[in-house]
Amino acid sequence: MKKLVLSFALMMAVFATYAQATREIEDINEDNSWLKLGLNMGVPVGDIGDFSSFALGLDVAAQFMRTDNFGLGVASGYTNYFGKENLPDFGAIPLGLMLRYYPEPSGFFVGTDVGYTFLTGDIASDGGFYIRPQLGYHNYDWNIFAFYNQVFTSEPWADIQAIGVAATYNIRFK
Structure with a gap:
């Protein structure tokens, strides 16, 4: 997993290096910055799949297009993991850095969120480092994507995948 994280971070750095025109944070406007609100749903895998059968959540992020192709921002939200049978639900609140590469103004994109996830409910950990690589399709208004999410907890058997x-x-800033 460490190799995957390192490879993805290196790929994002290379994309950012080849960018031509960069914008400064003072240049935020409705053409290069927006708030992203959405829904996610997933299937827990790995050991956590023994305790939860389904995950449903809300995503919220603020994105600034540093170049025409590279976006960065902050990501958060809440995901509820529904417990199997008589097991309790638990929740995840991520707080992270959002990185995206958009080769074209509309079409496919790659990205990742990295940061810390706070866990709520009856679970063996309070939280841990997370990574959420994504591959999807975007246009002016929407982003639709597949993702893999992993929270690395202090108890490896309790990692959430x-x-x-x-x-x-995309809600445009005015």
Whole structure:
């Protein structure tokens, strides 16, 4: 997993390096910055799949297009993991850095969120580092993507892994 994280981070750095025109944070406007709101749903995999059968959540992010192709921002939200049979539900609240590469103004994109996830409910950990690589399709208003999410907890058997799909709507800053 460490090799995957390192490879993905290196790929994002290369994309950012080849960018031509960069924008400064003072240049935020409705053409290069927006709020993303959406829903996600996933299936827990790995050991956590023994305790939860389904995950449903809300995504919220603020994105700034540093170049025409590279976006960065902050990501958060809430995902509820529904417990199997008589097991309790638990929740995940991520707080992370969002990185996206858009080769074209409309079409496919790659990205990742990295940061810390706070866990709520009856679970063996309070949280841990997370990574959420994504591959999807975007246009002016929407992003639809598949993702893999992993939260690395202090108890390796309690790591939370899920695969899923999500859709977010872009609300433009005015």
